[in-house]
Amino acid sequence: MLMKWHRLHNSRQMPWKGEKDPYKIWLSEIILQQTRVEQGLAYYNRFIQHYPTIQQLAAAPDQEVLKLWEGLGYYSRCRNLLLTARRIVKEYKGLFPRDYETLLSLKGVGPYTAAAIASFAYNQPYAVVDGNVFRVLSRFFGLDTAIDTLPGKKLFTGLADEVLDKQYPALFNQAIMDFGATVCKPMAPACIDCPARKDCAAFLTGNVNRLPVKEKTLQRKHRWFYYFIFEHRGNWLVNQRNQRDIWQGLFEFYLLETEAACEWNDKKVMEWLHDQYGIADALLVNISSVQTQQLTHQQIRGQFIELKLSSKPDFLKSYQWQPKNRLKELPFPRFITQFLEEHASIGS
DNA sequence: AATCCGGGGCA
DNA sequence: TGCCCAGGATT
Numbered sequence: 283m284l285m286k287w288h289r290l291h292n293s294r295q296m297p298w299k300g301e302k303d304p305y306k307i308w309l310s311e312i313i314l315q316q317t318r319v320e321q322g323l324a325y326y327n328r329f330i331q332h333y334p335t336i337q338q339l340a341a342a343p344d345q346e347v348l349k350l351w352e353g354l355g356y357y358s359r360c361r362n363l364l365l366t367a368r369r370i371v372k373e374y375k376g377l378f379p380r381d382y383e384t385l386l387s388l389k390g391v392g393p394y395t396a397a398a399i400a401s402f403a404y405n406q407p408y409a410v411v412d413g414n415v416f417r418v419l420s421r422f423f424g425l426d427t428a429i430d431t432l433p434g435k436k437l438f439t440g441l442a443d444e445v446l447d448k449q450y451p452a453l454f455n456q457a458i459m460d461f462g463a464t465v466c467k468p469m470a471p472a473c474i475d476c477p478a479r480k481d482c483a484a485f486l487t488g489n490v491n492r493l494p495v496k497e498k499t500l501q502r503k504h505r506w507f508y509y510f511i512f513e514h515r516g517n518w519l520v521n522q523r524n525q526r527d528i529w530q531g532l533f534e535f536y537l538l539e540t541e542a543a544c545e546w547n548d549k550k551v552m553e554w555l556h557d558q559y560g561i562a563d564a565l566l567v568n569i570s571s572v573q574t575q576q577l578t579h580q581q582i583r584g585q586f587i588e589l590k591l592s593s594k595p596d597f598l599k600s601y602q603w604q605p606k607n608r609l610k611e612l613p614f615p616r617f618i619t620q621f622l623e624e625h626a627s628i629g630s
Numbered sequence: 631a632a633t634c635c636g637g638g639g640c641a
Numbered sequence: 642t643g644c645c646c647a648g649g650a651t652t
Binding site: 310311312313314315316317318319321322356358359362389390391392393394395398410412413414415455459462463468469496499500526576578 | 643644646647
C-alpha cells in the first residue's frame with residue numbers, strides 16, 4: 283500500500299531524495315533532526331554550496347561552520363557534524379562507513395540517522411523510526427503504548443523492522459516518512475484521502491486524534507537575560523558561551539541573568555555599573571523594551587542595555603572586544619540576532 | 631530512565 | 642499557549 287501510494291501520489295520533492303552520496307545524506311539527516319524540512323532546506327543548500335565534499339567541511343574553521351548553522355538550533359548537532367567529518371577524513375580516508383554499527387559510533391548519529399544512511403545510501407534493510415513512523419504505526423495498529431518510554435520505543439522499532447520492505451528499504455523508508463508528513467499528519471490528518479483507512483485501527487475506532495500517546499509533559503523554565511552591550515571606540519564586548527547550558531559555542535554580550543524580572547532605568551543602570559565594576563564614565567545609549575524568545579523548554583525574556591565607555595575597563599578578562607565589521611562574522615543565538623536586526627545602528 | 635538541547639510553524 | 646518537527650548525548 284505504502285509503496286503504491288509513494289509511486290502514485292507522493293510529490294514531495296527534496297534535493298537529497300534519491301541521493302546516493304552518503305555525505306549528502308548524512309548532512310541532510312543531521313540538519314533534519316527535530317527540524318522541519320521547510321526549515322532545514324535552506325541550510326542544507328548553503329552547506330552543500332560551501333562544502334561540496336566532506337573534506338572541505340572537515341577543513342573548515344569551527345566558527346565559520348557554526349555561523350552557517352546560526353539560527354537552526356540544537357547547536358551540538360553542528361559541533362558533532364564537524365567532529366564526525368574530521369574523523370571520517372582522518373580515520374576512513376574520507377570514505378563514509380557502510381556498516382550500521384560503525385555508523386552508530388559516529389558522533390551525532392543515533393539509531394534513526396544510522397538507519398537512514400544505511401538504507402538511503404546503501405539500500406541496507408534498516409527501518410527508520412522517526413516521529414512520522416511512530417505516528418503512522420501507532421495509528422495504523424491502534425497502539426497506545428507511549429512513544430516516549432522505553433517499552434514504546436522497543437515496540438515501534440520492532441514493528442518498523444517487521445513492516446519494512448526488505449527488498450526496497452530505501453524506497454519504503456522514504457515512503458513511510460512522506461506518508462506521515464503529508465497524509466497521516468500530527469494534526470488534521472487527511473484520513474479522507476488515506477488509502478489505508480479501511481485497515482487503519484485508529485480510523486476504524488475513531489482514535490486517530492488520540493494517537494500516538496506521549497507520557498511526559500515538559501515544563502518550561504523562565505529565565506531573564508539582561509544583556510549589557512558595551513561599546514568602546516567602535517569595539518563591542520562579546521563572550522563565547524561555553525558553560526553547560528543553551529547556546530554553547532555561540533557568542534553573546536555581557537550577560538546578567540536573574541531569576542526575577544528587573545526594573546531597569548537610567549539611574550539603576552548607572553548605579554549597578556558603579557557598584558559592580560566601579561564604572562563612572564559610561565554613557566547610557568538605550569534600554570530596549572522587553573524581548574522574548576520561546577524555546578522548547580525555556581522561555582527567555584530580557585532587555586538589551588546599550589552603553590558607550592570612554593575608557594576601556596580592565597575587568598572581564600575572558601571577554602573579547604570586537605570591531606563592528608567582525609561582529610557579523612560571529613554566530614549569535616536568535617534572541618540576540620533578532621534584536622540586532624531591529625537595531626541597524628549596531629547590527630549591520 | 632530522566633533530562634537537556636533551539637527555533638519555527640500552526641491551531 | 643501547547644504541540645510537533647527526518648533525534649541524540651549526557652547523567
